[in-house]
Amino acid sequence: xxxxxxxxxxxxxxxxxxxxxxxxxxxxxxxxxxxxxxxxxxxxxxxxxxxxxxxxxxxxxxxxxxxxxxxxxxxxxxxxxxxxxxxxxxxxxxxxxxxxxxxxxxxxxxxxxxxxxxxxxxxxxxxxxxxxxxxxxxxxxxxxxxxxxxxxxxxxxxxxxxxxxxxxxxxxxxxxxxxxxxxxxxxxxxxxxxxxxxxxxxxxxxxxxxxxxxxxxxxxxxxxxxxxxxxxxxx
Amino acid sequence: xxxxxxxxxxxxxxxxxxxxxxxxxxxxxxxxxxxxxxxxxxxxxxxxxxxxxxxxxxxxxxxxxxxxxxxxxxxxxxxxxxxxxxxxxxxxxxxxxxxxxxxxxxxxxxxxxxxxxxxxxxxxxxxxxxxxxxxxxxxxxxxxxxxxxxxxxxxxxxxxxxxxxxxxxxxxxxxxxxxxxxxxxxxxxxxxxxxxxxxxxxxxxxxxxxxxxxxxxxxxxxxxxxxxxxxxxxx
DNA sequence: CAGTGGTCTAGACCACGTC
DNA sequence: ACGTGGTCTAGACCACTGT
Numbered sequence: 001x002x003x004x005x006x007x008x009x010x011x012x013x014x015x016x017x018x019x020x021x022x023x024x025x026x027x028x029x030x031x032x033x034x035x036x037x038x039x040x041x042x043x044x045x046x047x048x049x050x051x052x053x054x055x056x057x058x059x060x061x062x063x064x065x066x067x068x069x070x071x072x073x074x075x076x077x078x079x080x081x082x083x084x085x086x087x088x089x090x091x092x093x094x095x096x097x098x099x100x101x102x103x104x105x106x107x108x109x110x111x112x113x114x115x116x117x118x119x120x121x122x123x124x125x126x127x128x129x130x131x132x133x134x135x136x137x138x139x140x141x142x143x144x145x146x147x148x149x150x151x152x153x154x155x156x157x158x159x160x161x162x163x164x165x166x167x168x169x170x171x172x173x174x175x176x177x178x179x180x181x182x183x184x185x186x187x188x189x190x191x192x193x194x195x196x197x198x199x200x201x202x203x204x205x206x207x208x209x210x211x212x213x214x215x216x217x218x219x220x221x222x223x224x225x226x227x228x229x230x231x232x233x234x235x
Numbered sequence: 236x237x238x239x240x241x242x243x244x245x246x247x248x249x250x251x252x253x254x255x256x257x258x259x260x261x262x263x264x265x266x267x268x269x270x271x272x273x274x275x276x277x278x279x280x281x282x283x284x285x286x287x288x289x290x291x292x293x294x295x296x297x298x299x300x301x302x303x304x305x306x307x308x309x310x311x312x313x314x315x316x317x318x319x320x321x322x323x324x325x326x327x328x329x330x331x332x333x334x335x336x337x338x339x340x341x342x343x344x345x346x347x348x349x350x351x352x353x354x355x356x357x358x359x360x361x362x363x364x365x366x367x368x369x370x371x372x373x374x375x376x377x378x379x380x381x382x383x384x385x386x387x388x389x390x391x392x393x394x395x396x397x398x399x400x401x402x403x404x405x406x407x408x409x410x411x412x413x414x415x416x417x418x419x420x421x422x423x424x425x426x427x428x429x430x431x432x433x434x435x436x437x438x439x440x441x442x443x444x445x446x447x448x449x450x451x452x453x454x455x456x457x458x459x460x461x462x463x464x465x466x467x468x469x470x
Numbered sequence: 471c472a473g474t475g476g477t478c479t480a481g482a483c484c485a486c487g488t489c
Numbered sequence: 490a491c492g493t494g495g496t497c498t499a500g501a502c503c504a505c506t507g508t
Binding site: 077173175178181208209220226235 | 240284287289292297306309404405406407408410411413416434444445455460461464466470
């Protein structure tokens with residue numbers, strides 16, 4: 001692990017394990033550099049990553065301060081992919097409705113940025129949070145990137161598997177979302193009524209190499225989900 | 236303007252004015268440093284900010300590539316505040332329903348992180364996109380931070396005013412959102428029917444000094460809005 | 471193994487805030 | 490005026506990609 005990552009982790013742990021409240025002033029950059037026996041720039045880099053994660057904020061000429069207290073139960077839209085990390089304290093389970101290998105048609109080829117007839121995993125799932133229905137998900141994975149996938153794996157967290165077993169490095173993602181009225185089919189799956197509200201999300205996820213390997217269409221249950229997103233001004 | 240900001244701007248302009256497609260390889264870091272006659276670190280900093288804005292991605296050992304093509308018509312949830320910037324090409328207007336100075340009650344004091352009875356601007360607006368109803372917004376501003384505000388200003392973009400006239404520096408923001416069924420009152424204001432779907436968003440916006448100065452509750456019209464959010468893995 | 475991005479250093483200097 | 494964060498440099502070295 002790199003120096004600045006290790007330092008960032010230690011500072012984060014320090015904040016959380018001492019439950020430092022919002023606005024608490026942290027040591028100066030110079031102090032940190034002295035304590036960790038590294039150059040100022042390394043500390044600056046470590047702090048930068050904590051700013052981006054929303055954990056601290058820096059005020060030029062004034063100091064470094066603790067930002068947010070933890071919020072729990074919100075699906076984090078800043079996170080690249082998967083709820084398993086933002087909903088750690090909840091039991092996330094899945095029912096696999098459909099598990100197939102198909103050939104990309106025109107629409108899928110376009111959404112997945114691949115060629116016609118490329119082999120694609122197509123998976124439909126209902127996902128549960130603490131045994132309540134959270135969402136319906138229809139996802140597509142490039143077989144060329146994810147060579148092996150099973151229904152058993154899909155019952156658990158697919159991203160957990162991609163990360164740890166296949167060692168795939170996620171790079172970035174896009175989400176497009178809007179509010180809809182449920183049609184009869186999806187309403188049924190979510191155990192809601194037609195015309196009930198829902199959020200529909202299209203997610204596209206890229207490896208750090210810039211190749212898209214997955215897109216999903218997700219319909220969230222309006223009663224059992226809430227969302228969170230934060231921004232930081234980029235200088 | 237700082238060197239790295241100027242360089243970032245020029246590279247961004249270069250990409251857009253030449254409409255470089257996704258995946259286009261850009262010059263190497265070394266090349267950029269030579270061209271702009273600055274040190275490598277300055278280029279690295281400039282490129283970092285473009286990565287965070289979702290304009291390029293970098294692959295270690297390989298190169299620097301163009302990321303996204305522009306999408307238009309989506310409300311950007313990565314942006315700190317206001318739609319005026321993400322919906323540049325659209326006509327955004329407002330009808331002010333209510334404009335008041337009130338004293339913070341318990342609930343507002345908590346949401347705005349201020350003291351009981353602090354003076355607060357309370358503004359209710361309907362906002363339009365190309366003359367179609369976009370949302371209902373109820374927002375609260377600390378008078379101690381925003382000393383002067385009028386109904387006239389509220390008819391236009393308040394954030395535009397805060398930025399340019401008052402020179403306030405935005406630092407970061409939090410958004411909490413969920414899907415709801417409209418009640419009769421809000422349905423009326425949005426010219427929709429009770430029980431129609433909507434997204435309800437709570438926004439809290441902080442100055443770069445870490446002081447929250449505004450929070451808003453926004454109810455979006457489900458037919459006239461769509462949203463966009465991107466993530467980048469933080470190393 | 472060459473090419474390219476990423477980390478790290480030590481130090482100079484700049485810009486903002488607070489007292 | 491002083492303290493503190495931010496920028497910038499030149500250069501050494503590390504780590505990943507692709508030929």
